[in-house]
Amino acid sequence: MTFFAKFLSYAFHPIFAPLYSVALLFSLPIYLNYKIPQQFINFTYAVIVLNLVISPILVAFYLKKKGLIDSLEMKTARERILPYLISAILYGVTFYLFRQVQMPELYLKFFLGAFFAIAVLLIGASLSQKISAHLAGLGGVCGMLYSISVVTFTETLTWLLLAIVVSGLVASARLILKSHTGIELISGFLLGFGIQLILFS
Numbered sequence: 001m002t003f004f005a006k007f008l009s010y011a012f013h014p015i016f017a018p019l020y021s022v023a024l025l026f027s028l029p030i031y032l033n034y035k036i037p038q039q040f041i042n043f044t045y046a047v048i049v050l051n052l053v054i055s056p057i058l059v060a061f062y063l064k065k066k067g068l069i070d071s072l073e074m075k076t077a078r079e080r081i082l083p084y085l086i087s088a089i090l091y092g093v094t095f096y097l098f099r100q101v102q103m104p105e106l107y108l109k110f111f112l113g114a115f116f117a118i119a120v121l122l123i124g125a126s127l128s129q130k131i132s133a134h135l136a137g138l139g140g141v142c143g144m145l146y147s148i149s150v151v152t153f154t155e156t157l158t159w160l161l162l163a164i165v166v167s168g169l170v171a172s173a174r175l176i177l178k179s180h181t182g183i184e185l186i187s188g189f190l191l192g193f194g195i196q197l198i199l200f201s
Contacts, residue, residue, distance in 0.1 A: 005173035009134065012170050017137030018052045019045075021110055021144060030154050032104045044103070051094045059086050075179070077130040084122035091115040106151070110144050113195045120191055132180045132188030138167040139192025146193075147200030 026033060026041055060083060063069045069079040095111045117136050124131045142163045149156040171185045180188075 001176060005176040008170050008173040009177065009179070012134065012138065012166060014133040014137035015053055015056055017140060018048050018111070018114060021141050022048060022107075024141070024145065024159060025107055025110070025148075028148065028154055028156060028159075030106070030148065030152050032106060036104075040101075043101070044098070047094060047097060051090050051097075055090055056083070056087055059083065073179070077125045077128045080125040080130070080133075081122065084118055084125055088115060088118045088122060091118055106148070109199045110140070110196065113143070113192075113199045114140060116195050116199075117192050120195075130180065130184055131191060132171075132174060132185045134170050134174060135167065135180075135185045135188030136192040138163065138170060139189035139194075140196050141192075142167060142189075143193035143196025144200070147196055151200055 022044060026036075026044075060069070060072055060074075063082060064072055068082060070076075071079075074080045074083060091111060091114055095108065095115055098108060098111060117140060121131055121133055121136060142160060145156040145160040145163060148154055149160070167189060171189070174180045174185060175182065
């Protein structure tokens, strides 16, 4: 059971949330997707992988090596402050870059929402509150899927239900691993979902 819980925690780590989200966005039958050239899609993936996946991983290893965090799991709120700050900066840079290359506003909202969610996580960590980043990421995906279905009248129910099921599984995994309390998990999901809902409305 512990092995499966760890697998879920790594597979749906918040660092991969933007990658999963963009893959979903580009796969949905949204009218905008028919106008976006493949070159732009490839560019988007490249920026996300470099800025929001590889860079945070390298930063985490650097912080661990320098003794600024005790472990890569960052089990305490204190350990999460600096990584959250760096992630917020990286998301801000990525949002600015995508805005400069005129990414559709509909897609930009997801990255802006992710930036705000990380900012709240940072504030929470500064106040010794360890809100679940895993559930914030998954809540953001769920909020994005729900909002897009309302705004663009696109059918996203299947993906939304799957995302909700995954959220439940990951929440259970985090409880099994004793990484979070129920309140921290629920707070994380509502944070991610709520911010996307507000921005897309």
